[in-house]
Amino acid sequence: MRNTRIASLTGIGAVAAFFSVLCSALTSATATSVSEASAARDPLWQYTHQTPRWERCDAKNPAAYQCATLKVPLDYSDPGGRKTDIAISRLRAGSVKERRGVLLLNPGGPGGPGLNLPVGPELSLPPAVKRHFDLVGFDPRGVGRSSPVACGLTREEQDAEPAYRARTFAKDVRRARAVAAKCRAREGDRLRHLTTRNTARDMDVIRAMLGEEKISYLGFSYGTYLGAVYTQMFPRRADRFVLDSAADPAAYGRGMFRSMAQATELAFARWSTWTARRHATYHLGRTPAEVRKTFWDLVARADRRPIDDNGTPLTGDGIRAGRAMFFRVREAAERVAGLKRTAEGGKPDPSGTPRPAPAPSAFARDVPPDNEAASAWAVLCADTRASWPRDPERYRGDAIRDRARYPLYGDFASTIKPCAFWTPGSEPATTVDDSSSALIVQNEWDPQTPLAGARAMHRALRGSRMVTVAGGEGHIVHGTNSCADRSTTLYLTTGRLPAGDLTCRASAGSRRNPVRGGPGAGQGDH
Structure with a gap:
């Protein structure tokens, strides 16, 4: 009886096992057919229904x-x-x-x-x-x-916006062309997407x-x-x-940089007026015109002899590159007054000391050192290639004209960029x-x-x-x-x-620097 019982259970187990395998196979086949049918209807089904490993x-x-x-x-x-x-x-x-x-x-x-x-x-x-x-x-x-x-860009090639100078323009063109060529060589057709x-x-x-x-x-x-x-x-x-x-x-595209130049002039005018009212504090001029003259004299002096900015020689173009400071009037007045004191023989201005970037999380390490610059140009240029002239002389002419119109930043905004030589994106911008x-x-x-x-x-x-x-x-x-x-x-x-x-x-006295900036944010946006 016991053996018969065991035999019966064994037989039942075998049958159950058979049906289990059959059902599993049918379920798998059904799932596969459903998956294939879904993929046929929706080519993105495999992506939208993936299960991430958190x-x-x-x-x-x-x-x-x-x-x-x-x-x-x-x-x-x-x-x-x-x-x-x-x-x-x-x-x-x-x-x-x-x-x-x-x-x-x-x-x-x-x-x-x-x-x-x-x-x-x-x-x-x-x-x-x-x-x-x-x-x-x-x-x-x-x-x-x-x-x-990753494009293998040098630190100099990652500098987004050089100032326009006739004597350096040919070099700037070569650098912009080199950035585009390096990215094309390293990334190929991927850039288009x-x-x-x-x-x-x-x-x-x-x-x-x-x-x-x-x-x-x-x-x-x-x-x-x-x-x-x-x-x-x-x-x-x-x-x-x-x-x-x-x-x-x-x-969005080239016009984005040029709009910054126009806005910077408005901010500079506002700053000049604000600072003139506080001559007793900053000693930069009693009228807006005097304040502006003080600033441009400082730029000219730094072009002749760079100012020691905490161990870094700061040229007149370097001062202009920090144009974002003029959107915060108090910080700009303190910064310009400090540079003026340094140029006249005082101690270096501590407000120019760069702050260290926060360390990335463990999940975000091992990112190529030029990734931020390379990816910024990759997206911007692929999106808006049609808005960038190919002829370098167009950039020369625009930079000269825009510096006359917007002296602080016009030539930075309008001079040659890597987008002039970029591979067009896979589709027009939206x-x-x-x-x-x-x-x-x-x-x-x-x-x-x-x-x-x-x-x-x-x-x-x-x-x-x-x-x-x-x-x-x-x-x-x-x-x-x-x-x-x-x-x-x-x-x-x-x-x-x-x-x-x-x-x-505006909330009085409340200012921190949250999140991050947009294109060109590194140019002195303290």
Whole structure:
């Protein structure tokens, strides 16, 4: 009996095992057929339905802060072809009950890594926002940990904007040509696909992979343009979009640099007036004209004999390159007065000492040293190649004319750039013109994305509202003005835009340097 019982159970087990294998095979076959059918209907199915392997980003941050790497098509017109990596991070919402979805973050650039934004000290989101959203950071394609572009650029080749000088122009042309040639030699056809439109598509893959019908977004500087391109391409998948320090979408490209030159002259005029009223403090002149003369005399003196700027010789062009300081009148007055004292035999001005950059997280190390510059040019030039003349003499003429019109920065903005020799992108840039309901926040005195550009973005996004910080100085509003921050928080947590455009007053004495800048931000934006 016992043996019969055992035999019966063994037989039953064998039959069960057979059906288990059969069912498994059928399930696998069904899943495969479903997958193949889905892929046939949607060529991006393999990307939007991938399962990321989340891991702790690093030991210094909470274990809840996790990172993963996704695969996306290098060329979205050929989704079965080459793939590229996108590094993403996530910090889950603090409340399951209040959770709205995901808030995708971008720090600006192009070329700005955003992987660390969810936990970075530069982002100070209030608890209410953190309860409502998973904070999702990512390095855009070609940046940081996302298959970083590298061209082998020297430190000199990474200098974005030399001043125009007749005696050095031929050298500047060779350098711009060399940057483009090095990137083409190292990266080849990949350069064509490092575009803002493809980054927007990557954002939509992130959205789908996370299982979200829509995404919300907080983008700074160039990130405002990226956000606007996303809303243009995927209007039904955009939820609550905040654009901080907005770029003019129609001027993106060469016009972006030239708009900075015009805005710098306005800021310089304002600074001259402000400083003249404080001659007793800074001793730079009793009238705006005297202040301007003092500054230009200092520039001429530094061109004849560079000023010792804490061990670094500072030329007149070097002083002009720091044009962003004039958007913060007090800092500029202190800086110019300090340089003047040094030039007259005093001690070097300590305000010119560069501050060390924060160390990257363990997940974001091993990035090529020229990646930030290389990726910035790669995206900007691929996006806007059509706006850059090929003839170097066009740049010479424009630089001479623009320096006469905008003496502080005109020649920096208009002289030759690597984009003159770049490989065109895979498709034209996006025309931004839709009814998206974004919230735009903007300082009146912004050195990188001038107020006029933000107003142009506001007009292009017809359903948007704009919060302007009157008297607000510097690049990026986030964390510097409580009035503007309240509007941002209310919109993100409730979805309610202001009934109309708002004006906030600058907060006295509050200024930190959050997030990062846009193109050219390294040029003296202290």
